[in-house]
Amino acid sequence: MRADDPFRDRYARGTRAMTASEIRALFAVASRPEVVSLAGGMPFTAALPFDVVGDVVDEVLAEEGPSALQYAGGQGDPRLREVLTELMRHEGIRGSGGDVVVTEGSQQALDLLARMFCDPGDVIVAEGPSYVGALSAFSQYQVEVCHVPLDDEGIDPDSLADTLTRLERDGRRVKFLYTVPNFHNPAGVTLAAGRRDRVVELARRHNVLILEDNPYGMLGFENDPPDALRARDPDNVVYLGTLSKVFCPGLRVGWALVPPALRERLVLVKEAADLCSSSFTQAVAYRWFAGYPWRETLKALRDVYRERRDAILDALAEDFPAGVTWTKPAGGFYVWARLPDQLDSRAMLAKAITARVAYVPGGAFYADGQGASCLRLSYCFPPPERIREGVRRLGGVVEEELDLLRALGGVPMADPEDDPGRPAGWGGVQ
């Protein structure tokens, strides 16, 4: 007998679900230049002033080279932590640098917090749809993600209340509510001010910690979003921030602002994982936000994204067939579109890539098989004319799929592999 993989029986349970997928194979083609990618959420780093960034890097090496290239404390550069509390003030947060833990992007904070809190079988409540990277981070710890539907004003508090009550009654241990309140990934919506107090209050009543993930909050095109959840309940909200969207993701600088009671343990978990984040990139980030005109760069980025958001919304209105609905983001990177129920966005992807346009199928943003007829469109990276071209191509593909569906008698989809359910409640408005 020969078993193909000699390590087959030895993998940890948390990684066993990681398999090769058809979608991955398709994305290998989607990265080709011929394809308009509305798939990835890559910030447009080409808009950065590289000469100025170069000055910052030089300054770091000239003025603090030895320490910038040395190990440092696991909690992160104290100067950077102070600067980050300044950034958070924009969202009404009065935090102390002493309660900030610097991480490798906020993605690492998701991993560390799940590691710190979750045992197999625990529950994390999240929006439906939810950020795919968070779902991956959580799945390593074998938690069950329970989705609460979103609408155009963010997570629905009534459904949240029902879900928390039901889970409590069933004796499940809910470890946290994971939420992206501003310019949501993938849905593009923002949690309304009126709902924020309610969400905070529900979490407290059910004794559930909130993980507030806010990568896009400073990328509002018209207005700033309402004050953060953290501003409303500092003792029960962990706030996750990142410089990836307001500066650049290549530095890998993110952070968690935690309730004081959690700080020490999170630092220990962080040190166990990687000792410390890069001293060098933290020093660059600190100097960028302390002494350089970062607001101008942020404004330039916001202008770029606003123009692209306008391009995608115009193109969708023009080129998408009737029966498709989508959200209208007021900031951030994403539009969430819903096709007629019978269409399966995953099955449609091959055709789309053949037509030289890519998106992310909606199922990726659910842990439970929902989202089959939805898709995420990112407008952050391609220039406006490519976005219009991509949407035009995709509109054609959707038309063809609808034709084919009609020819098949409009029979509802029954995917033999996934048999996805229908997401409850949420229909994005056009």
Next chain:
Amino acid sequence: MSFDCSVAVIAGGLSFEREVSLRSGGRVADALKERGYRVGELDADDQLVEALRGGQFDVAFLALHGRFGEDGTVAAILELLGLPYTGSSFEASRLAFDKLAAKSVLRHAGLTVPPAIPLAEGALRELGVGVLLDQAMGELGLPLVVKPNRGGSALGIRLVERPEQLPAALMAAFGYDDMVLLEQRVSGTELALAVVDGLATLPAVEIRPKEGWYDFAARYTHGAAEFRAPAELDPVVTERCLDAAHAAHLALGCRDLSRVDAILDDDGVCHILEVNTGPGLTTTSLVPMAADAAGISFTDLAAHLTDRAVARRPR
């Protein structure tokens, strides 16, 4: 002959099997370098022809899978450039890649192939063939397999066990080709039969998917299927399957290397599903596994295929 020979390993391309192809190509390139060949790795993109025209290569190793590669497209370019290449000719690759056309040829050669009904997307959309789908299911029986007529690696292939699954399966398959097959599902032992010209017959590989269905994930995830190489079957039966595979390879005019996918049913009949002229050469691939079971290293296999192409070099 290897030491003054420069090999262009061609992989990648715009096929949906790009990623797998890049893995195959990388592995082939490593093996050939180890054996002392000079190797250049080329992507099958718009730079390819220019790179091949420069005259720095003596021979091309095709590690392409899927469309614009395994279907003979690149072989035709190499013919035009007068550069010898590994594997089947343009004609044979194209024929084998077209599952319907290959089925006819194999059937005429006296081999057993599962019956299939073709369905063109245009016929559905414009000629109203949809009303005949129930009849088609009735003729083939359930479960049946829906697959794109052209394509590989199980992309777009679905098993239909209940009638209501058919529309979704068709839509998934039409994602990969505008011609789709409804094929009778033969149950039995799944076999991969490698045919390598100029080498002793390689043992059959038996595939036992853990989840019951050898889909894309099972193909490329370590440990998602179990393999037996050689297959744990009656040697007489295995011999018959290998003979059938060899006959299929010849009937389609294939050259150097094929992987014949087959199912051995409970009555001992070997049903040929398809003949791959550009089989996977990754670490989880079946042809390297068969070679390994015969004591032939991957390096030897890659060198053998290269040398066969070199021998076709015009003198």
